[in-house]
Amino acid sequence: MKLNFLIILTQVASVLASVASVNDNNFDSLVIQSDKWSLVDYYADWCRHCKSFEPIYEQLGELFADFDKVQILKINGDKDGRKTSKKYKIPGFPMIQMYHGNDEPIEFEGSRDLQSLSNFVQSLANIRLPSPEEEAEPSKVLELDDETFEEQVLKAPTAKSMVVFTASWCGHCVKVKPIWQKLANRIYGNDGEVIQLVEVVTTDVSAEKLMKQFGVQSFPTILYFDPSKVDSDGLRRPEAYVGERTVESFVQFINEKTGLHRSLDGRFDENAGRIAHLDNLIQHQVLGQDIASRIEFLKQIDNFVKISNSKVTERSEIVKPTDDLSMIPYYRKLTNKIINGEEEFIPREIKRLTKIITTNSRNIQEKTVDSMEKRLNVLKSFI
Numbered sequence: 001m002k003l004n005f006l007i008i009l010t011q012v013a014s015v016l017a018s019v020a021s022v023n024d025n026n027f028d029s030l031v032i033q034s035d036k037w038s039l040v041d042y043y044a045d046w047c048r049h050c051k052s053f054e055p056i057y058e059q060l061g062e063l064f065a066d067f068d069k070v071q072i073l074k075i076n077g078d079k080d081g082r083k084t085s086k087k088y089k090i091p092g093f094p095m096i097q098m099y100h101g102n103d104e105p106i107e108f109e110g111s112r113d114l115q116s117l118s119n120f121v122q123s124l125a126n127i128r129l130p131s132p133e134e135e136a137e138p139s140k141v142l143e144l145d146d147e148t149f150e151e152q153v154l155k156a157p158t159a160k161s162m163v164v165f166t167a168s169w170c171g172h173c174v175k176v177k178p179i180w181q182k183l184a185n186r187i188y189g190n191d192g193e194v195i196q197l198v199e200v201v202t203t204d205v206s207a208e209k210l211m212k213q214f215g216v217q218s219f220p221t222i223l224y225f226d227p228s229k230v231d232s233d234g235l236r237r238p239e240a241y242v243g244e245r246t247v248e249s250f251v252q253f254i255n256e257k258t259g260l261h262r263s264l265d266g267r268f269d270e271n272a273g274r275i276a277h278l279d280n281l282i283q284h285q286v287l288g289q290d291i292a293s294r295i296e297f298l299k300q301i302d303n304f305v306k307i308s309n310s311k312v313t314e315r316s317e318i319v320k321p322t323d324d325l326s327m328i329p330y331y332r333k334l335t336n337k338i339i340n341g342e343e344e345f346i347p348r349e350i351k352r353l354t355k356i357i358t359t360n361s362r363n364i365q366e367k368t369v370d371s372m373e374k375r376l377n378v379l380k381s382f383i
Contacts, residue, residue: 018061019072023080030073031099037070037125038099039108039117042085044078047093053112060117063129066182068264070125098124140184142198145205153198153225154236160258161225162241162250163198165211170219172245179247187251187266190366195258214238220245224257259322266366273374275323277304278331279381286335286382294339301332330378338382350379 022030022040031038041057043050061072075081077090088097088105096108098120106124110116122128144152144163153161164180166173177199184197200207202219210216214223222245223238230236243249247264255261261272278301285297305328308319319325337345353376357369364372 018065019058019074022073022075024083027084039072040097041074042077042090042093042095044093050094053094056114059114141180144198144200146209149210156227158193159196161196161198163223165200165216165221167219168203173220176220176245187262195254268373273324273327273377276320277318282381298335327378334382346379346382
């Protein structure tokens with residue numbers, strides 16, 4: 001099947017233009033100084049070969065739309081890209097070159113088909129596109145209806161829910177579906193106990209009660225449910241999502257609501273695992289301090305645990321929604337290491353974990369990588 005199945009998926013998933021245009025004025029800043037692998041197609045409006053090649057190049061842009069280190073670009077070499085064409089001695093159109101920083105550009109000399117172009121980009125940028133089999137993995141998006149919604153969402157013991165109400169005839173809903181799939185499978189795939197992605201396809205299942213209950217009048221309607229928040233009348237009312245319908249906006253919203261710290265590639269960012277109050281105390285009671293001060297910090301950890309388990313008013317001032325309370329034992333472990341004169345453990349462990357994550361993360365279970373990234377972040381708060 002080669003890339004046929006993958007092409008179909010990426011065509012559906014394309015929400016924004018997949019190939020950006022550059023010109024003489026911005027070529028240096030957007031290409032040379034970008035630190036990205038930049039594939040550039042030099043074309044001319046009058047060139048019939050360029051016009052025939054354009055749809056293939058657009059598909060290539062869609063294939064690599066989710067890879068931050070790659071950008072697929074084009075430049076009109078006969079208009080606002082003449083100086084650039086002359087600088088790089090472009091003999092004719094179309095011509096394709098790969099740029100990376102100040103390195104000499106590498107000309108693509110293969111057949112101008114999607115498979116050959118894709119292999120060229122993957123080999124130079126050292127990345128791998130998911131195979132059709134990987135793309136066909138079971139969806140982690142929960143498909144619910146009038147009968148199943150209450151148990152799965154309103155009565156969920158811990159998990160919060162992002163719910164999208166869609167209709168099969170809705171064009172905007174078609175664009176949201178691959179984004180929902182990416183959120184559920186690739187970004188928050190390990191966080192099912194914290195956040196679940198839900199879809200109610202109102203034209204395919206019984207959804208009249210839900211639409212009436214939550215005032216769904218247009219599509220897509222996106223609602224956020226937090227089972228821990230109950231109104232005075234005993235009802236769990238959702239919060240309407242009114243932001244942009246992009247992966248970036250959804251990730252920002254979910255991270256803020258759940259305390260997760262996922263980046264767009266599904267990995268944790270530098271704040272994952274951290275506890276703000278303890279990080280602040282470390283600066284004053286641990287780093288460069290005497291044993292008594294460090295022992296006092298252990299007492300402050302115990303006090304923090306008590307506050308985090310209470311409902312006192314000062315809890316909101318000390319315990320932040322983004323704090324990862326599961327890492328409290330690790331803060332205590334590292335403090336004991338320092339008290340026992342094992343301070344060298346921290347830089348040594350940072351080096352060890354960084355090496356594993358950088359060189360071998362693909363061969364390790366995702367949850368193990370998550371745990372290592374959290375520990376690495378906490379370790380860095382002690383230096």
